[in-house]
Amino acid sequence: MKRLIIALLAALLLIASGCAKKTIRYQAEFLGVFDTVTTIVGFSESKEEFTALVGRIKDKLTEYHRLCDIYHSYEGINNIKTINDNAGIAPVKVDKELISLLLFAKKQYYATDGKTNIALGSVLRIWHDYREKGISDPLSAELPSRKLLEQAARHTDIEDIIIDTKASTVYLSDSGMSLDVGAVAKGYAIERTARYFEGDGVSSLLLDVGGNVRAIGGKPGKNGMEPWNIGIKNPDKESKDTELCSVLISGYSVVSSGSYERYYTVNGTRYNHIIDPSTLMPASQFTDLTIICRDSGLADALSTAVFIMPLEMGKKFVEGLNGVEALWVTGTGEVIYSKGFKSFLKVTIKE
Ligand code: ADP
Ligand code: MG
Secondary structure, eight states: OHHHHHHHHHHHHHHHHHHHOOOEEEEEEEEEETTEEEEEEEEESSHHHHHHHHHHHHHHHHHHHHHHOSSOOBTTBOOHHHHHHTTTTOOEEOOHHHHHHHHHHHHHHHHTTTSSOGGGHHHHHHHHHHHHHHHHSGGGOOOOOHHHHHHHHTTOOGGGEEEETTTTEEEESSTTOOOOOTTTHHHHHHHHHHHHHHHTTOOSEEEEETTEEEEESOEEETTEEEOEEEEEEOSOTTSSOSEEEEEEESSOEEEEEESSSSEEEETTEEEESOEETTTTEEOOSEEEEEEEESOHHHHHHHHHHHHHSOHHHHHHHHHTSTTOEEEEEETTOOEEEOGGGGGGBSSOOOO
């Protein structure tokens, strides 16, 4: 009995000291995943504890990065490049996580009326090569010919991605097809990583992979848990305001697709990296499109799709989705919010 009381007292003391434990805000940044900067903010009792967590997160994100890579092969891993290299040849056995990502991406193709199409690789590759060449030698920058784009577009049918979930294989039945998961991979990887660490007991963390943000819970503040403050980058790089506005989120994701970071210029006109599948040309109506919703994978897929949609179509589309909000910035700098977006804004705006 005495021993039981002592054990109970010790347990109570542990709980009490646990409550009183002070946490400090830490921030870490690293390169190496998804060709961008990853920033992690968290509250830990010690630097060692936070650093160890960051290491585990980096490992997890690296796994997704390798699975989604279209340019490099990794020993012992079948990735998107392996699938592309085997187009028209043979099904490729891949990790279950890659199967889930591809199933999700296929679903998003139908949900976005074909706007986000991971089977667009052949067309995206052409734009990628012309962009790289145009950036390294601006004087010789040129647009790909219509003929070249149209030929490539013959190999972009989503139905030619054959997924066998039982065998865990993927086969591209069109030998001219290639996958590019650039529009969905970052968000999907962050969402899966966040859920993994949520399941592991992490209750407060901010993950930011190159502007794809996912919050786990809120952050500890003076009055208990408070929302995270996320700045949305101003696409107008000449403006003195680096941020367009700030949103407050707990357990949500904020993802932007912009035309202000990856583009090249031909005869004074900018051509960015998001391609409208119906015109095979870069979508040029907006300079920024930001999506807020819980699931970061969905936010990423939608950010690309709504960036391509004409404004009225995009507004209707977003209104029709539960728990999804959007912000558009037009070519003339006009900012448009979906109805519920304003409830996330840090400062209320005048109409
Ligand atoms: P970011 O790269 O800034 O995160 P996105 O999430 O919009 O922006 O992804 C853009 C990438 O997605 C491009 O670099 C390209 O690889 C790919 N992509 C471009 N247009 C499409 C499209 N219509 N459907 C699917 N993927 C696309
Ligand atoms: Mg996207």
